[in-house]
Amino acid sequence: MQDQALIKVEKLHKIYQLGKTQVHALRGIDFEIQPKEYVAIMGPSGSGKSTLMNIIGCLDVPTTGKYYLNGKDVSQLSEDELAQIRNQNIGFVFQTFNLLPRASALHNVELPLIYNGTPSRERRERARIALEKVGLGDRIHHKPNELSGGQRQRVAIARALVNNPNIILADEPTGNLDTVTGEEIMQIFDELNRQGNTIILVTHEFFIAQHAHRIIYLRDGKIEKDEIVQKETEEV
Amino acid sequence: MFFWTQLSEYMRFALEALSANKVRTFLTTLGILIGVTAIIVIFTAIQSINAYVEEEFSGFGSTTLYLSKFPWVITENYWELRNRPEVTLKEYKLIKDRVTSADWISPQLEAMRVVKYKNKSLEGVYVVGCNEQYPFTNNAIVEFGRFFTEMEVHRARPVCVIGQKVQKELFGKEDPLGKRIKINGLPYRVIGILEEKGDFFGFNLDNQVLVPYTAFRGAGFKNRGITIAFRAKDASKIEELEAEIRGEMRRIRKLPPAAPDNFAINQQTMLTDFYKQITGTSYLVVFIIAAISLVVGGIGIMNIMLVSVTERTREIGIRKAVGATRRQIMLHFLAESVTISSLGGIIGIILGVIIASSLLQVIKLDTSVSIFTILVGYGFSTFVGVISGMYPAYKAARLNTIDALRYE
Numbered sequence: 001m002q003d004q005a006l007i008k009v010e011k012l013h014k015i016y017q018l019g020k021t022q023v024h025a026l027r028g029i030d031f032e033i034q035p036k037e038y039v040a041i042m043g044p045s046g047s048g049k050s051t052l053m054n055i056i057g058c059l060d061v062p063t064t065g066k067y068y069l070n071g072k073d074v075s076q077l078s079e080d081e082l083a084q085i086r087n088q089n090i091g092f093v094f095q096t097f098n099l100l101p102r103a104s105a106l107h108n109v110e111l112p113l114i115y116n117g118t119p120s121r122e123r124r125e126r127a128r129i130a131l132e133k134v135g136l137g138d139r140i141h142h143k144p145n146e147l148s149g150g151q152r153q154r155v156a157i158a159r160a161l162v163n164n165p166n167i168i169l170a171d172e173p174t175g176n177l178d179t180v181t182g183e184e185i186m187q188i189f190d191e192l193n194r195q196g197n198t199i200i201l202v203t204h205e206f207f208i209a210q211h212a213h214r215i216i217y218l219r220d221g222k223i224e225k226d227e228i229v230q231k232e233t234e235e236v
Numbered sequence: 237m238f239f240w241t242q243l244s245e246y247m248r249f250a251l252e253a254l255s256a257n258k259v260r261t262f263l264t265t266l267g268i269l270i271g272v273t274a275i276i277v278i279f280t281a282i283q284s285i286n287a288y289v290e291e292e293f294s295g296f297g298s299t300t301l302y303l304s305k306f307p308w309v310i311t312e313n314y315w316e317l318r319n320r321p322e323v324t325l326k327e328y329k330l331i332k333d334r335v336t337s338a339d340w341i342s343p344q345l346e347a348m349r350v351v352k353y354k355n356k357s358l359e360g361v362y363v364v365g366c367n368e369q370y371p372f373t374n375n376a377i378v379e380f381g382r383f384f385t386e387m388e389v390h391r392a393r394p395v396c397v398i399g400q401k402v403q404k405e406l407f408g409k410e411d412p413l414g415k416r417i418k419i420n421g422l423p424y425r426v427i428g429i430l431e432e433k434g435d436f437f438g439f440n441l442d443n444q445v446l447v448p449y450t451a452f453r454g455a456g457f458k459n460r461g462i463t464i465a466f467r468a469k470d471a472s473k474i475e476e477l478e479a480e481i482r483g484e485m486r487r488i489r490k491l492p493p494a495a496p497d498n499f500a501i502n503q504q505t506m507l508t509d510f511y512k513q514i515t516g517t518s519y520l521v522v523f524i525i526a527a528i529s530l531v532v533g534g535i536g537i538m539n540i541m542l543v544s545v546t547e548r549t550r551e552i553g554i555r556k557a558v559g560a561t562r563r564q565i566m567l568h569f570l571a572e573s574v575t576i577s578s579l580g581g582i583i584g585i586i587l588g589v590i591i592a593s594s595l596l597q598v599i600k601l602d603t604s605v606s607i608f609t610i611l612v613g614y615g616f617s618t619f620v621g622v623i624s625g626m627y628p629a630y631k632a633a634r635l636n637t638i639d640a641l642r643y644e
Contacts, residue, residue, distance in 0.1 A: 059637050059641075086557060098550070098641060111554075112559055115559040120244065
């Protein structure tokens, strides 16, 4: 463990203006996440976990409060600066996969590398390696509609991995998959964590959250509970 | 630097969208296509006509000045010009020995006459009385036989040189050399046939007969106006020549220093300049028509691009989530709109070149579509693509990533 936390949030508040009503989605969140942690964020719908995920993923900024990523304050950066942070530091895995429908698996995985100017030969090679890592080395030229749901999510994981991000941020990654396939996907996350990747999992399903080593429970925009999952191989 | 590694991605983005909606893409390009086709065809037509006119005018000899009563292009009050004295043969005789910078000088007594040979007759033949230097002042080339000599002019010999139309109409396959034709009843012996000159704005230049001016009798030429052609060998002497003609003519007519010239010195460039002035206006009209069709085409593209942005909202969200900046998103959509419009431009150029060249063949002008025209056409289409893609691209770049990701 290092002195510096990978993620440190302080007094995070997020207020949305919906017409004339104000929605107070986050009401003062504080926590730290260390490198190589495997954290699940849980909570019922409306608890603010999507909002929190968006802020951690640098898709959104807090109304007030601080967010330090790798020691750098990213809570008030511009949109383009956030885009670069996302590109360098964060790999997203979404419930709905969010793959480009007309692009091959390889091209989908290349995407983050395209936007940071990686030369085309290098990015093809890295994308291929990432696809092999998730067991899709033989399907790199398939398009999303030629792949099963589990395979699509593997492509999305490969895309999240390809730029060697600090954090892999998975938002209900098994939500659109059957239980067996969902379990397979979770195995991949477990393996990635064993290899040293920091994983943050947003879910409302307890048995999915059990894969993590630490669970942060949210309710009404606040942390209700922050506990270590009891397992034989403890990290934190 | 980033731009080049991403270029293929921009093109891919554009082509993906276009190939997914082929019919829509084609319909969208139509406006640009028609605009560019119009530009190519009309520009080419104008350029060809210009080239044709230049060539026609070149028959006058670019280093020849024509002294006459009226200017060729009348910009002054016609009624004042009308009161000018005619340029006369007497003045020709005075001025020809005084103007030193002209290498050749010939008078031109012009009239329309009936020309007859045996029982055949040809009306409305352009008969010119001139001297032996006329071939040089007016680029007249004798193809068969010879031109008349200084001696023949001096002695007012009844000889003539005929144009090819006169030859064909009156003689057919018969050899005209040495034969006698009658101009207004007076006999002239044919000694030469001019090279074929073709039409000059519908006026047949081969329907003419040249005779020594001294032998051009019978129509009271003493009082009728003539034209005097002066030619300097060297184009650089043309200004000097003009000044000399003006000075000598004013002296002959004893014009006081303050009085304006009461004669005109004409030059081929006056016609071409005047012509260019007219075509300048038509260029402008063409430009406006083309601009309108391109604007309409541009609106069409903008419309479709807005649809495309909406359709690809989720894709934009994905691209932004993995790190695309606003500028990069903008470039994606600009690439798409420029690709659409360039496609229209390229098809328009091809179509325009085909139409223009077949048109040129029909009207028998042997010029071709210029590279400049093609570049203008292509440049316009690209420009329209950039302009009409700007707003949709900006809109795409401004989309909120989170909302875009959730867009269904």
